[in-house]
Amino acid sequence: MLPARPLTGEPLALDLINTVWVEGRMQLDLLDSDEGARAWLKEHALSCDEALLTAVRDHLIFVRTALRGVLEAPHEPEHRDALNGVLARGHVRHFLGEHGPEEDFEVDPAWRPAWLAANDLLTLLRTSPQRLKKCANPQCVLHFLDTSPKNARRWHDMRTCGNRAKALRHYHRARD
Structure with a gap:
């Protein structure tokens, strides 16, 4: 049984950061297990091929560290470099769809959830x-x-x- 997280419903980047929390004097990590990673992906309607789950979880943990570093020590270049390295793994493709402008994200499937969280942080830093x-x-x-x-x-x-x-x-x- 997975422990209940104290803060959910935040934007994707912050919600990924918040997969680590303190309860009492213990630090808990939702991404400690494949089950936790599956739950987080499902919560955000992100699909993942079961064969890629371990890689996806590892990438989420890597990005979570980079996101936390960017927010808590924004002038440290290693955090920006790590985040930029993830962002370089994909890009946004804009196109005109049937109902107007649309966009799609072209990213390796094993990196897609982590890339989306990194991209979300950029949006938050740009807007608020x-x-x-x-x-x-x-x-x-x-x-x-x-x-x-x-x-x-x-x-x-x-x-x-x-x-x-x-x-x-x-x-x-x-x-x-």
């Missing part, structure tokens, strides 16, 4: 970089897209990380 945030709880590793009207969200979830921070501040004030 100031809304890409890491949870303000230092023990939390989750990232989210802040959709609040004032772009003031600090926690991936107020009920967990936000309340922990409030309780900790209260404890320190009461102790002093």
Whole structure:
């Protein structure tokens, strides 16, 4: 049985990053198993030939590391280089379809899910970089897209990380 992830429904790139999370004092990784990789792919309606699953999972883990690195240490060239290396494995093909402009992604099938997540991060960085945030709880590793009207969200979830921070501040004030 796969553990329930605390934050889902984020854009593809962030959701891939969030396949690693902390529960209690343990770090969990959905992509530790083929079963977890299958579940993540299914959740995002991404198909994968069973013969390619191990390679797809390895590529997802590689891209997840690069995505996290780009967001947390954007000036480190190795993260950009890793992400650019993945992006070089495919391209967008624009064409005029029956109902207007369309696009398709031409990528090796073993790299397609990872490439789509890398491409999604570029879209997020292009459209709303100031809304890409890491949870303000230092023990939390989750990232989210802040959709609040004032772009003031600090926690991936107020009920967990936000309340922990409030309780900790209260404890320190009461102790002093």
